[in-house]
Amino acid sequence: MHIGFIGLGNVGGKLAGSILRNGYDLTVLDLDPGLMDQFVASGANRGQSPRQLTQVCDIVITCLPSPAACSTVVEGHDGILEGMGPGKIWAEMSTTDSNETRRLAELVIARGGEAIECPVSGGCHRAATGNISIFAGCTRGTFEKALPLLTVLGRRVLHTGEIGSASVxxxxxxxxxxxxxxxxxxxxxxxxxxxxxxxxxxxxxxxxxxxxxxxxxxxxxxxxxxxxxxxxxxxxxxxxxxxxxxxxxxxxxxxxxxxxxxxxxxxxxxxxxxxxxxxxxxxxxxxxGLLVRAPGFPPEMSDDEPEEAGYEVVPKRDDDIVSGIREATGR
The missing domain is CATH 1.10.1040.10 (N-(1-d-carboxylethyl)-l-norvaline Dehydrogenase; domain 2)
Structure with a gap:
């Protein structure tokens, strides 16, 4: 599976690092050529444009600072939509507006592709180790296709429902x-x-x-x-x-x-x-006029937990409670 990653900032760079560290074929794209240089030096491919990256990749991930930035990358000139087609998935990992995500997802689906929104939560230090949590909004079918990659990017993966639910x-x-x-x-x-x-x-x-x-x-x-x-x-x-x-x-x-x-x-x-x-x-x-400081604390956080394989988090339902009672009582 060939993965494309657009947006190598504080969070995106760490998520893309997990993809590369786990042996996936990765193509990267960012406005900062220096960030791309670092990934290319580690074995990634250099993307030329969102369109070109989408054409060569199976899953294209965006991790960008604003809804406006994402809209430009998806539907602008040489954007993701121009390279989108059947068999391809767009995965939006930014924290963004749910209505805008739904709108862009509809455009992707109209081109024959699939869409999933999968923002992360848990801090940059956990994004770096693949131990971060992921919310995934999409159809169940798309979720199951993307789950193997999502469990590399994060430890706990929650299917939240349709597109828009994860953003909320x-x-x-x-x-x-x-x-x-x-x-x-x-x-x-x-x-x-x-x-x-x-x-x-x-x-x-x-x-x-x-x-x-x-x-x-x-x-x-x-x-x-x-x-x-x-x-x-x-x-x-x-x-x-x-x-x-x-x-x-x-x-x-x-x-x-x-x-x-x-x-x-x-x-x-x-x-x-x-x-x-x-x-x-x-x-x-x-x-x-007070300065709040104390000795012995780190200047930045690091994740001291070992990287573990991710898994799907399944919400509790009434049926689960009833089943548990029946199992416990034999009734």
Missing amino acids: LKVVTNYLATANLVSLAEALVTCKAAGMDLNTSYEAIRISSGNSFVHETESQVILNGSRDISFTMDLVAKDIGLFQSIAEAHDVPLELSPLLNKLFADAIGRYGPRELSPNIIRRLEEAT
Whole structure:
């Protein structure tokens, strides 16, 4: 199977690395020729255009920073659609707008191809080791065709339903992570202001009901001072903005989400769109005159779990519960 990968940024480069590391024939494409050079030096092929890459590959993956960028790559001049046809799959791994993903998927299917949206969740450090989680929205038939590759790219793979469903759930999870990040920033600054030892504070949160994935990753780089989680404020603003739009489209009167959007808009105005997202804490550091740092924490996260074969995560259903009761009782 020949895989094409378009978009070799923070996440995309690590996902493409998993493909190459596992022995697939890989062709890459990015606006930055230096990123392509690194992959070509490791054995990948250099793509010439989205059209050419699609023509020579069985599955074409896009991992791009915005819905607009993806639309250009798919339907622009020399785009994916011009090389699409029967037997080919377009896999969208960006965090993007569900309506735009559906629209582009329909264009791909009209050309005889298949489409799957498969955004990832779990941090860049897990993307690098193939231990990240993947949400997959598509028909069941397309999912089963793509599953062998998806289990190389990630450890836990969840079929979320039709095209569009994975984008919605990805935005939901990114919104939750953002809410957690902001609350952790408040907690750590408050601990500092109250005279708590921050190393002890970190452990208190980690072993308690206040613990979370975000605490075990982003709190560490906050306390180190690097704030480097390979994610920037403009990307957070995009994701939580998409979440707000979904809620508004379904008449959900949110209260916390508008505040988060306001906080990040203010932070972007102060520090710029490419500021690292954990530096949302700078707003409180500056307001209090406190510096939230502690020794012994890493400047960036690495995945210390060994790479494992991926598998499909199957949601629980009522039938599963009934079957479990019958098996346990013999009735």
